[in-house]
Amino acid sequence: MTNKNGLTRVDGRLKVTGAIKYAAEYKFPGLVYGVVVSSTIAKGEITGIDSKAAEKSPGVIAVISHLNAPKIPGYDRKPNDFDPNIKTFNDSKIYFYGQPVALVIADSFERAKHAATLVKVSYQKQQQQTSLTANLQNSYKPWGDGSDYLRGEANAYRNASVKIEAEYHTPIHVHNAMEPFAMTAVWDGDKITVYTKAQAIKSMQQDIMNMFKLPIENVQVYSKVIGGAFGSGSPLWPYAKAALIGAKVINKPLKVVIDREQMFTMVGYRSPAVQKIGMGASADGKLVGITHEATGETSTYQQFGEGITDTTKFLYDCPNVNTQYRLTRLDLSTPTYTRGPGETTGVFALECAVDELAHALNMDPLEFRKKNYADHDPEENKPWSSKYLDECYSLGAEHFGWDRRKQKPASVIENGWLVGYGVGSGAYGAGRANCSARAKLSADGILLIQSSTSDMGPGTATVMVKIASDIIDIPVENIRFELGSSALPAAPGEYGSITTSSVGSAVFDTCTELKEKFKQIAGGTDNPDYLKILKEHNLPFVEVTHHTSGRAPDADKYSAHAYVTHFVEAHVHPATGMVKIKKVVSAVDGGKILNPITARSQIIGGVVWGIGMSLTEEGVLDHRYGKYVNANLGDYHVATHADVPQIEVVFVDKKDPVTNPMGSKGIGEVAIVGFAAAVANAVFNATGIRVRDLPITPDKLI
Amino acid sequence: MEDDKSLLKPQQGLHPEDNSRRNFLKQSTLLTAVALTPVAAVKAAESHMDEKIAEAFEKLPLKMEVNGVAKSLQVEPRATLLDILREQLDLTGTKKGCDHGQCGACTVHVDGHRVNSCLTLGIMVNGKKITTIEGLAKGDDLHPMQEAFLKHDGFQCGYCTPGQIMSAVACIREGHANSEMEIREYMSGNICRCGAYPNIVNAIQEVKEGGIAV
Amino acid sequence: MKQFQYIRPATQQNVLDAITKSGTKIIAGGTNLVDLMKRGVTAPDKLVDINHLPLKGITPTKSGLHIGALALNSVVSENALVLQKHPLLSLALKAGASPQLRNMATVGGNMMQRTRCTYFYDTTMPCNKREPGTGCGAMEGYNRMHAIFGASQQCIAVHPSDMCVGLAALDAVVIIAGKKGERRIPFVDFHRLPEDHPETDNHLAKDELIVGVEIPDNNFAKNSYYLKVRDRQSYAFALVSVAAALDISGGLIKQARLAMGGVAHKPWRLYDAEKSLVGKAPTEENFKVAAQIAMQGAKAYEYNAFKLKLAPASISEALKHAAGVV
Structure with a gap:
């Protein structure tokens, strides 16, 4: 359905009727159920597993652990960044609390679940370290000298006439997609078919090939729809390895779904961070220097690092910038990409610091940003491919009513609540990767386009149909986009806000080539009548497959980013410290907006994540055990309906001339960047209290 | 009873x-x-x-009516209505998000009232009428709430959507959709991690204001 | 969840007969019990389903309002008599859980719900309430949600209910059926403090059944309020909650009732603070004095010291709302 806001979701009907099938919803004759048993220590060795009671329990088919698992051919491979390198059921070593130690398989879910509680694992426990703040002294340079950056003079802010220094803390954030991770694995001899949630279908196929040393034709990955992932859905996680091994051992179709608690320990999370920022400006508000030091965490068995300090290097025009990034190894599972990975954490600190300095200068924080606007990339010393952040400032301010903001904190009270306005900006790289697509227009009038990309929610198929319909002029309801299978032409993973740009470019090129082909067949007409041509030439279909490079022409000459500016009105109750977000305007430079209705939803989604990040979300560990104490949705508070007001999204909607033929810049990641700072800044404006450790819960404001 | x-x-x-x-x-x-x-x-x-x-x-006998169809099953008393719907009846539209009553993805109607099917033992709905997301549309005609969710883009990944829609229908039936604030409060038992909340509220308001009986 | 026997005895008497055996649990709404069973915190051999018993009524009595133990939380919160006579109870109910859960949860079940202490829920952690003698995980652990009043060396958990805070403030009486007939105890005496037996939440004997609660008529309907401070706007347990009820006449407070949630092992009545308000004008100054009185004897732990400030602020705020002086 097309309306003034674009195309409604092409798979929407399947979703609102409950008909669409997620990974755990495929039925097979003889399907059995696997439940993963998690470790109950954070560090040490398994000394024994007593599975007798579980094996005797009704309906149990097998209990699999390192004691009886077959040798996995690929476990001799060296790990790489995309393989979390927990070799499930390979040995007795425990790296984190909640690590899979056994898989119980039974003929019903209830029976498997119960039998899993009967598996008794004994351990030799070692003392674990799980606190980032307690282990900061053990940090190291994750990327050697590349961990540090210097432009101009280091720590130049110290000599500025007005300066601030502050330390910011962000906690663990857990993706908590609504759909629990699941893998349904079906072996047929040495061929494996899996149904799972995979943001990166082709790389998961590769991971499975590597694990079992199988050729590509033996591994089929389906991920037709993903019930949310937000960065957690790329690796072949330890639970999935357990499912693959389990299904192989029993030689039956096996379904393994992890539970909500395991969603906290087995599929990644956002690293907590401790950040120090020093920032100085001249008395008239021109930046002199920024120093940004960040430390995050990684596991003992794998390094995961992210660009926490990256945005600091280029967001503002500042002659002296030095940054450093460090990691500390802890006895936790490895963190992973989490919506706006790196930037979300780093820009929270950066944009709070900007607000703190503007306050110290007694300047309007938006004016301060404008005064330090970077009209070219000061880090790479390149022009921007396009940058309309200034329009985000002005459009957003106008829609929000920023001119009503009072510079003096704690000066507005409405109905007993303190009222404050805050702003925060962000950027995220507008990248792109290699992608292939196939397009086939048949005599029945259906245009089928295929690529092995995913859809974890943004509406991949919908925007691809939209892109195709702009090239091939046939009714939009006759255009189908098929994704979610490793057998389709290769696409990059759905991450890093690259999907529309990468897959969209491939769809654009493929459809353009298809159109050309029709023109050739028909002898050069500008607007081919496709069906007529097929009929006249007695063709059942015309098909093209096109590979599109991830390198846009001249891309190297430019620096490409999407931008956002969030405006927030926060109400704070002075007695109880409760915070309500009353109003949000998010102004976005995402290049040309290809499908406003779904694009708007992506921004709203990022804002809702930002509300959770700023006010409620925190993964809490009891360091005595190295274990989460809130690994459930009752105690880990994601935002509810009641926490979220109407959100106004304003798109600059101007084409980027470099990124891709559509002129778009990815917006899924940038949507959250800078939002938590906007809230913290609004809370400061409301109360005069500067909260530098998230989340801003009531106890921090009384 | x-x-x-x-x-x-x-x-x-x-x-x-x-x-x-x-x-x-x-x-x-x-x-x-x-x-x-x-x-x-x-x-x-x-x-x-x-x-x-x-x-x-x-196992115990369980008789219930699901989406207008009489069902006669044998179930373990420990089996939840959610798992019975999904695993025994292949009605996978009802979702398992947390399995502990903390997310609302499993919301169904039992005798017309919305409940968390993950905390409902199947055996305890013996003799009752269950409506799931699969039972909302009339043939090819979507329920007005389903139409409104489509129109307002009230979802992204779609996993919480069946629960949101079942809850939204109940919210109007209960008389709790009289303002944006009230809708938000009475929809707060349904978590949406993609953050489609404002669109969901808009969808509910439109259906409510449309005045069609839901 | 282990297998169990499920029965649905025909009558209340049959239920009382059935629950005498150890390992037997009554199930009503199941919102807490099924959760606890899934997590292995409790593993009954037999469940006694009582949902069909005729205990759902909400009826006026000679001097009060009777609410059946099986009345659903959602039904009670919207009942015309409740709204008219005891709006505080409606507010408290609506502050709890979610609409779906309130459609399942009963009044009796709400009273019987266990603490939400993470160490109680996690069977790999020490917890004297779940497994006496294993220690208290929360005492030296993450105790942000925990008690500031009435805790013991054994347990610092809090009772999670909102409804119970309202009923405690409203001087409700619990009606309990046993083999020897019915007995009535004040609501405030139903739940107990942990002392040396945190495994026991209340004074209901194993062979007894809650059949209802009765709220005496009062003059609080015009001036009552339930304030719940929590980490998000809805669907979260209280950091602190306050039920405040005032009987104001001629510009003076004739009677006051105050109870708190999220601060103790039971709904916490603030008797001394109530007394301090009698005869006083409903002013913010007087409310603040009462709030300070209420805090006598409070003791905080590593992560919940904020409650020492949040609790009095919330008491004062709830009183302001109740008195209409916001």
Whole structure:
């Protein structure tokens, strides 16, 4: 359905009727159920597993652990960044609390679940370290000298006439997609078919090939729809390895779904961070220097690092910038990409610091940003491919009513609540990767386009149909986009806000080539009548497959980013410290907006994540055990309906001339960047209290 | 509600605290009822008949109406309505998000009232009418709430959507959709991690203001 | 969840007969019990379903309002008599859980719900309430949600209910059926403090059944309020909650009732603070004095010291709302 806001979701009907099938919803004759048993220590060795009671329990088919698992051919491979390198059921070593130690398989879910509680694992426990703040002294340079950056003079802010220094803390954030991770694995001899949630279908196929040393034709990955992932859905996680091994051992179709608690320990999370920022400006508000030091965490068995300090290097025009990034190894599972990975954490600190300095200068924080606007990339010393952040400032301010903001904190009270306005900006790289697509227009009038990309929610198929319909002029309801299978032409993973740009470019090129082909067949007409041509030439279909490079022409000459500016009105109750977000305007430079209705939803989604990040979300560990104490949705508070007001999204909607033929810049990641700072800044404006450790819960404001 | 005597019968002699099926059979008075000779008992054990018999007696009959269709099942008392819908009836539209009543993805209507099916034991809805997301549309005609969710883009990944829609319909029926604030409060039992909340509220408001009976 | 026997005895008497055996649990709404069973915190051999018993009624009595133990939380919160006579109870109910859960949860079940202490829920952690003698995980652990009043060396958990805070403030009486007939106890005496037996939440004997609660008529309907401070706007347990009820006449407070949630092992009545308000004008100054009185004897732990400030602020705020002086 097309309306003034674009195309409604092409798979929407399947979703609102409950008909669409997620990974755990495929039925097979003889399907059995696997439940993963998690470790109950954070560090040490398994000394024994007593599975007798579980094996005797009704309906149990097998209990699999390192004691009886077959040798996995690929476990001799060296790990790489995309393989979390927990070799499930390979040995007795425990790296984190909640690590899979056994898989119980039974003929019903209830029976498997119960039998899993009967598996008794004994351990030799070692003392674990799980606190980032307690282990900061053990940090190291994750990327050697590349961990540090210097432009101009280091720590130049110290000599500025007005300066601030502050330390910011962000906690663990857990993706908590609504759909629990699941893998349904079906072996047929040495061929494996899996149904799972995979943001990166082709790389998961590769991971499975590597694990079992199988050729590509033996591994089929389906991920037709993903019930949310937000960065957690790329690796072949330890639970999935357990499912693959389990299904192989029993030689039956096996379904393994992890539970909500395991969603906290087995599929990644956002690293907590401790950040120090020093920032100085001249008395008239021109930046002199920024120093940004960040430390995050990684596991003992794998390094995961992210660009926490990256945005600091280029967001503002500042002659002296030095940054450093460090990691500390802890006895936790490895963190992973989490919506706006790196930037979300780093820009929270950066944009709070900007607000703190503007306050110290007694300047309007938006004016301060404008005064330090970077009209070219000061880090790479390149022009921007396009940058309309200034329009985000002005459009957003106008829609929000920023001119009503009072510079003096704690000066507005409405109905007993303190009222404050805050702003925060962000950027995220507008990248792109290699992608292939196939397009086939048949005599029945259906245009089928295929690529092995995913859809974890943004509406991949919908925007691809939209892109195709702009090239091939046939009714939009006759255009189908098929994704979610490793057998389709290769696409990059759905991450890093690259999907529309990468897959969209491939769809654009493929459809353009298809159109050309029709023109050739028909002898050069500008607007081919496709069906007529097929009929006249007695063709059942015309098909093209096109590979599109991830390198846009001249891309190297430019620096490409999407931008956002969030405006927030926060109400704070002075007695109880409760915070309500009353109003949000998010102004976005995402290049040309290809499908406003779904694009708007992506921004709203990022804002809702930002509300959770700023006010409620925190993964809490009891360091005595190295274990989460809130690994459930009752105690880990994601935002509810009641926490979220109407959100106004304003798109600059101007084409980027470099990124891709559509002129778009990815917006899924940038949507959250800078939002938590906007809230913290609004809370400061409301109360005069500067909260530098998230989340801003009531106890921090009384 | 009448006491359902049939529920009581099969449980005579059941010792659920004992996990061993073999021990169960030795102790069970049912053994005498089926009058197995020792030889037959050995054979039964070899072919896992004991487990099959045990299984038969661990399950209870459950009759309910799901989306207008009478269902007659045998269920373990510990099986939740959610797992019965998804695994036994293949009605996978009802989602498992947290399995502990903390997310609302499993929301269904029992006798017209929205509940969390993950905390509802299947056996406890014996004799009741269940409506799931699959039962909302009338043939090809979507329910107005489903139409509104489509129009307002009230979802992204779609996983919480069935629960949101079942809850949204109930929210209007209960009379709790009179303002944006009220809708937000009365929809707060349904978590949406993609953050489609404002669109969902808009969808509900439109249906409510449309005045069509839901 | 282990297998269990499920029965649905025909009558209340049959229920009382059935629950005498150890390992037997009553199930009503199941919102807490099924959760606890899934997590292995409790593993009954037999569940006694009582949902069909005729205990759902909400009826006026000679001097009060009777609410059946099986009345659903959602039904009670919207009942016309409740709204008219005891709006505080409606507010408290609506502050709890979610609409779906309130459609399942009963009044009796709400009273019987266990603490939400993470160490209680996690069977790999020490917890004297779940497994006496194993220690208290929260005492030296993450105790942000925990008690500031009435805790013991054994347990610092809090009772999670909102409804119970309202009923405690409203001087409700619990009606309990046992083999020897019915007995009535004040609501405030139903739940207990942990002392040396945190495994026991309340004074209901194993062979007894809650059949209802009765709220005496009062003059609080015009001036009552339930304030719940929590980490998000809805669907979260209280950091602190306050039920405040005032009987104001001629510009003076004739009677006051105050109870708190999220601060103790039971709904916490603030008797001394109530007394301090009698005869006083309903002013913010007087409310603040009462709030300070209420805090006598409070003791905080590593992560919940904020409650020492949040609790009095919330008491004062709830009183302001109740008195209409916001």
